[in-house]
Amino acid sequence: MASAASIRANCRKVICIGRNYADHIAELKNARPKQPFFFLKPPSSLLLPGQGPMLKPRGVTVHYEVELGLVIGKTVRDMHAEDREGALDSIENYLVAIDMTARNVQDEAKRKGLPWSIAKGFDTFLPISNPIPRQKIHPRPDNLELWLSVNKQIKQRDNTNLMLYNITRQLSDISRVMTLEKGDIVLTGTPKGVGPVVAGDRMSAGVRMDGKEIEEGRIEVDVVEREGPYEFKET
Numbered sequence: 001m002a003s004a005a006s007i008r009a010n011c012r013k014v015i016c017i018g019r020n021y022a023d024h025i026a027e028l029k030n031a032r033p034k035q036p037f038f039f040l041k042p043p044s045s046l047l048l049p050g051q052g053p054m055l056k057p058r059g060v061t062v063h064y065e066v067e068l069g070l071v072i073g074k075t076v077r078d079m080h081a082e083d084r085e086g087a088l089d090s091i092e093n094y095l096v097a098i099d100m101t102a103r104n105v106q107d108e109a110k111r112k113g114l115p116w117s118i119a120k121g122f123d124t125f126l127p128i129s130n131p132i133p134r135q136k137i138h139p140r141p142d143n144l145e146l147w148l149s150v151n152k153q154i155k156q157r158d159n160t161n162l163m164l165y166n167i168t169r170q171l172s173d174i175s176r177v178m179t180l181e182k183g184d185i186v187l188t189g190t191p192k193g194v195g196p197v198v199a200g201d202r203m204s205a206g207v208r209m210d211g212k213e214i215e216e217g218r219i220e221v222d223v224v225e226r227e228g229p230y231e232f233k234e235t
Contacts, residue, residue: 010183020189055226065190066148158191
């Protein structure tokens with residue numbers, strides 16, 4: 001059984017599907033994509049269970065986004081968009097992840113037509129759960145309830161069956177552009193309810209199947225102010 005530490009050690013890239021739940025697209029007033037689109041987070045942003053708080057940089061408005069994560073178990077290239085069996089077979093484990101976003105940093109970059117990798121890439125900006133054995137979820141990753149709470153108040157709770165583009169289509173589109181390698185992590189998008197956290201908050205997240213919590217998928221992480229020279233100042 002893989003550990004969270006081995007997942008980080010073997011991860012060469014984190015690929016994130018954006019705008020994959022209609023209500024989340026609406027709440028951020030974004031355009032609905034005509035095909036899956038994705039961006040990257042650095043493996044250095046991974047925060048393993050029990051390895052400390054999520055660090056909020058000074059001047060940054062930080063938003064949580066709970067997601068189902070896929071840990072790739074073998075090389076995937078040019079996967080067919082309808083090869084569901086191949087897609088599921090390529091997943092070694094699952095996990096729950098919180099894709100943290102520096103929202104004001106991202107918004108400024110968008111206004112200026114600049115890349116917004118910085119908004120996703122700070123250290124600790126990707127808390128993850130322990131790996132979930134694939135047999136606990138196969139063959140139904142498209143019928144899971146994701147949830148996230150802040151200070152015990154539920155903020156996000158929706159089913160993965162609301163994804164605009166299913167996991168097979170996601171892996172197909174990614175693998176036609178960049179080869180997926182063993183150890184890579186794919187984040188499948190976040191449902192509605194994203195919002196800010198501040199220092200002193202505690203985020204909890206998890207996943208349920210048929211109403212039953214999957215123990216390995218639980219995340220508990222505190223938010224603290226980050227020390228150091230970085231400070232975001234809007235220009």
